[in-house]
Amino acid sequence: MRDLYASHAAALRDALRHAVERGGLSSLAVLHQGVPSASTLTGTDATAQAARVRRQLDRLAPLPRALIVIAYAPRSLKCSCGSRCCAGTFPNPEWNEAMRATLAHVAPLLAGRAANERLHRALIANVLTRTKETAVSLAERCGVHRDTVAAHAAIIETDLVGNRQTAGRFDHASARIDALLREAGTVADQDTNAARLADVANDAQARAT
Numbered sequence: 001m002r003d004l005y006a007s008h009a010a011a012l013r014d015a016l017r018h019a020v021e022r023g024g025l026s027s028l029a030v031l032h033q034g035v036p037s038a039s040t041l042t043g044t045d046a047t048a049q050a051a052r053v054r055r056q057l058d059r060l061a062p063l064p065r066a067l068i069v070i071a072y073a074p075r076s077l078k079c080s081c082g083s084r085c086c087a088g089t090f091p092n093p094e095w096n097e098a099m100r101a102t103l104a105h106v107a108p109l110l111a112g113r114a115a116n117e118r119l120h121r122a123l124i125a126n127v128l129t130r131t132k133e134t135a136v137s138l139a140e141r142c143g144v145h146r147d148t149v150a151a152h153a154a155i156i157e158t159d160l161v162g163n164r165q166t167a168g169r170f171d172h173a174s175a176r177i178d179a180l181l182r183e184a185g186t187v188a189d190q191d192t193n194a195a196r197l198a199d200v201a202n203d204a205q206a207r208a209t
Helices: 008-017 027-032 043-057 062-072 093-106 117-129 135-142 146-161 169-183 190-208
Strands: 076-078 089-091
Touching (some): 008 043, 043 062, 043 169, 089 093
Antiparallel strands (some): 076 089
């Protein structure tokens, strides 16, 4: 965790990964080992910062919160129990619950079409995490025709991320959490970001002379 973030996306990724995993370490522990900086928080400070981010996240309505979790939380968490039977990871319960909520939301939008939860999970995850996967690949993976993939994808994408004329539900959720985190002082406002960039540029110029 850091004391101040330049974007809500970075703050959310760190906070949602800062869950204690099996074995007692958070997944950020490894990320931050060996690269400490003045803005890196560890221990109870990091946990407190993660809690502050989550407090703002919990102010969202259930569906917007679920969309944010799918976009920024890890699908699986590392397990360091050391057991021979351990696969090394386990599903993230928070991510799975968010996916269930989103599946329930899109179900009425797809009424009258063939129900295929595997396909819908993949489409939701792909659009919210900006994963590039072709209709042909999805069709093969989910056992459907690529035209079915295209039809279902159009409905889900329009609702969640909108189009050129209309913002989607994820866009509204992102705008809301961004505003909340800036109000809370966790994400820097535009003026602060500009000042920091100027400081970095000045420092770099000073070192070069």
